[in-house]
Structures are given as C-alpha cells and as structure tokens.
Amino acid sequence: MTQLVSAGSLxxxxLIAAAGDRAAYRFLEFFAAQIRNPHTRRAYAKAVGAFCSWLEARGLSSIAAVGSIHIAAYVEELGRRHAAPTVKQHLAAIRRLLDWLAAGGVLPFNPASAVRGPKHVVRRGKTAVLAPEEARQLLDSIDVSVPVGLRDRALIGLMLFTFARIGAATAMRVEDVYVQSRRLWVRLHEKGGKAVDLPCHHSLEAYLHAYLDSTGIQADDEGPLFRTIGRGTGRLTRTPLPAANAYAMVRRRAEAAGIATKIGNHTFRATGITAYLKNGGTLERAAAIAHHASTRTTQLYDRRDDAVNLDEIERIRI
Structure with missing residues (x-):
C-alpha cells in the first residue's frame, strides 16, 4: 500500500503514512477521486502539506494525534502571516481532508469541525476593470495581420463578450465554435464540468471568423481553439495556450496599448459584466451568462458605483 501511495502523483x-496503510490510501483517494478541479487540488495539496510540516515541526508523529487545539493554533499563526481568504482556504482543505479520513475510519471524528476560521466579508471585488473606451483601445491596438494578433484579439474578445473564465477559454476546441440559426455560437466548459452555450456578440463573431479563416485551423475540430505560437515560425502549433501565457500576453498587450491599469485575464470578465449591467442588463441574467451559482458573486464584478464614487469625490473643491 505504501508503494501505491508513493507511486502516485501526490x-x-x-504524518499521514504513520497512521497506517488505510490513512495513506484515504489520503491519495481524497486528492485523486474527491477533488476533480486541478486548481483546487493543487491549492489543497499545498495547504495540507504546509499543515503537516507544521505539525511535524512541533513533535507530532501521526495525524491520529491531531486535535482541535492544534488546528486552532495553526489557524491563529497562519492569520498573522496571511490574509483571511488564504487562511479560510487552508482551513477548508484541512477540514475536508480530516473529514474524509474520519469517514474512512482513520480518525474517530473530524477535529477541524470545531475550529472557526477568520471572518471575511467581501462586498466589492478587487479585480481591475477597464472602461469601455479602454477595452476598445486595447482591441483596436492589436496587429491582426499576423496569426498571433488574430488569436489574441479573439481570446480577449471571447472573455469580454461571454464573461468566460480563462480556464474555460483555453480549454475550448475548434468544434466549440459553431453555427446555429445562422449565428455563431460558442460552447464553454465551465466549473463543475458544465457546458455553457452562448450566442456570439457581433464583434466576437467577426473576431472568431477572422481568426479561424485566416489561420486555417477551422477544419481541425478536435484541436485546441487557442494555441501557442511556434518559436521562430510565427505559426500556430497544436499545443493549447496555457493560462499563464495568456496572462503574460494580456499584460504585454495592455502595456503596448498604453493602458496603465494593471489588468489580468479576469479583468475582461469583470469589464464585460459591468458594461452589460450599465446598458440595462439584469443581475440575474449576468449571473446566468457568467455561470455564477449566486448573484452575490456577480455583484463582486459590478463596478457601476465606481463612477458615482468618483463624482462624489470631485465635489471636494478646495
């Protein structure tokens, strides 16, 4: 059993292995079978690893010896070094893992269930938002005479006009852009494995048509929609564009367009939602398009009040 765990990717x-083969197996099973999202898996693995290292440094030899006092002390110490959202994420990872171990009979109960995390109330998101004029400036500044420019404009346009997360955008295949009722549609594979089908804004439709037609990838249905550029060739490869590369591209494009705001991939999600709401869209429909489980999440992307706040500040005439 120990060999099975060691042979795994995690x-x-x-501290876990010391509790026996059953504990080691349940640990591997938790990350391999219970957590499907790779980003969540990576974050939880980091959080659990840090917690186990902290316990070992304090003389604990097995996860079976961990009590609520240890977890509370760890959360307290973590709160002095990290912001509340980070602490809450670490506690969630610890709580879920220990709950899984308890359900499998490794622990008599979950000691983390009695530990409360820090309070954290968010009423306004921190994601940078572009004004409509800035978004247009960015799109118009891209040189679309080359494949990389066509790709970048299509990707930015997709995130802007569909509120797509970067993970959903970079996971798209060519076949996820299709015609229905004489209009171009896109299929996004959002969180939870749910496919979201949306009609394209007329600008996005033009961007995607130009990208697909000019690069010659339209016939490659199974291939990735957004691809890397071959080194020294300037041509598209068949390798999906990583999210980190997309972020670097966005920063580079913004700087070239003279946009001072420090933006990222999520900026276009927030910019699109804010523009939609400013033009009479409803919060409920915005949440549906963005694939938010609750309109409270969508409200974090709504920056319509920013203009009101600026007008009020300008009343301070000295």
Whole structure:
C-alpha cells in the first residue's frame, strides 16, 4: 500500500503514512477521486502539506494525534502571516481532508469541525476593470495581420463578450465554435464540468471568423481553439495556450496599448459584466451568462458605483 501511495502523483506526507496503510490510501483517494478541479487540488495539496510540516515541526508523529487545539493554533499563526481568504482556504482543505479520513475510519471524528476560521466579508471585488473606451483601445491596438494578433484579439474578445473564465477559454476546441440559426455560437466548459452555450456578440463573431479563416485551423475540430505560437515560425502549433501565457500576453498587450491599469485575464470578465449591467442588463441574467451559482458573486464584478464614487469625490473643491 505504501508503494501505491508513493507511486502516485501526490505521495502521502510522513504524518499521514504513520497512521497506517488505510490513512495513506484515504489520503491519495481524497486528492485523486474527491477533488476533480486541478486548481483546487493543487491549492489543497499545498495547504495540507504546509499543515503537516507544521505539525511535524512541533513533535507530532501521526495525524491520529491531531486535535482541535492544534488546528486552532495553526489557524491563529497562519492569520498573522496571511490574509483571511488564504487562511479560510487552508482551513477548508484541512477540514475536508480530516473529514474524509474520519469517514474512512482513520480518525474517530473530524477535529477541524470545531475550529472557526477568520471572518471575511467581501462586498466589492478587487479585480481591475477597464472602461469601455479602454477595452476598445486595447482591441483596436492589436496587429491582426499576423496569426498571433488574430488569436489574441479573439481570446480577449471571447472573455469580454461571454464573461468566460480563462480556464474555460483555453480549454475550448475548434468544434466549440459553431453555427446555429445562422449565428455563431460558442460552447464553454465551465466549473463543475458544465457546458455553457452562448450566442456570439457581433464583434466576437467577426473576431472568431477572422481568426479561424485566416489561420486555417477551422477544419481541425478536435484541436485546441487557442494555441501557442511556434518559436521562430510565427505559426500556430497544436499545443493549447496555457493560462499563464495568456496572462503574460494580456499584460504585454495592455502595456503596448498604453493602458496603465494593471489588468489580468479576469479583468475582461469583470469589464464585460459591468458594461452589460450599465446598458440595462439584469443581475440575474449576468449571473446566468457568467455561470455564477449566486448573484452575490456577480455583484463582486459590478463596478457601476465606481463612477458615482468618483463624482462624489470631485465635489471636494478646495
């Protein structure tokens, strides 16, 4: 059993393995079978690893010896070094793992269930938002005489006009752009594995048509929609564009367009939602398009009040 865990992509920490083969197996099973999202898996693995290292440094030899006092002390110490959202994420990872171990009979109960995390209330998101004029300036500044420019404009336009997350955008295949009722549609594979089908804004339709027609990838249905550029060739490869590369591209394009705001991939989601609401869209429909489980999440992207706040500040005439 120990060999099975060690052979996995995420070996069990010494603290877990010390509780026996059953604990090591349940640990591997938790990350391999219970957490499907790779980003969540990576974040939880980091959080659990840090917690186990902290416990080992304080003399604990097995996860079976962990009590609520240890977890509370760890959360307290973590709160002095990290912001509340980070602490809450770490506690969530610890709580879920220990709950899984308890359900499998490794622990008699979940000691983390009695530990409360820090309070954290968010009423306004921190994602940078572009004014409509800035978004247009960015799109118009891209040189679309080359494949990389066509790709970048199509990707930015997709995030802007569909509120797509970067993960959903970079996961798209060519076949996820299709015609229905004489209009171009896109299929986004959002969180939870749910496919979201949306009609294209007329600008996005033009961007996608230009990208697909000019680069010659339209016939490659199974291939990735957004691809890397071959080194020294300037041509598209068949390798999906990583999210990190997309972020670097967005920063580079913004700087070239003279946009001072420090933006990222999520900026276009927030910019699109804000523009939609400013033009009479409803919060409920925005949440549906963005694939938010609650309109409270959508409200974090609504920056219509920013203009009101600026007008009020300008009343301070000295």
């Amino acid at each position: 070996p069990a920490p010494t």
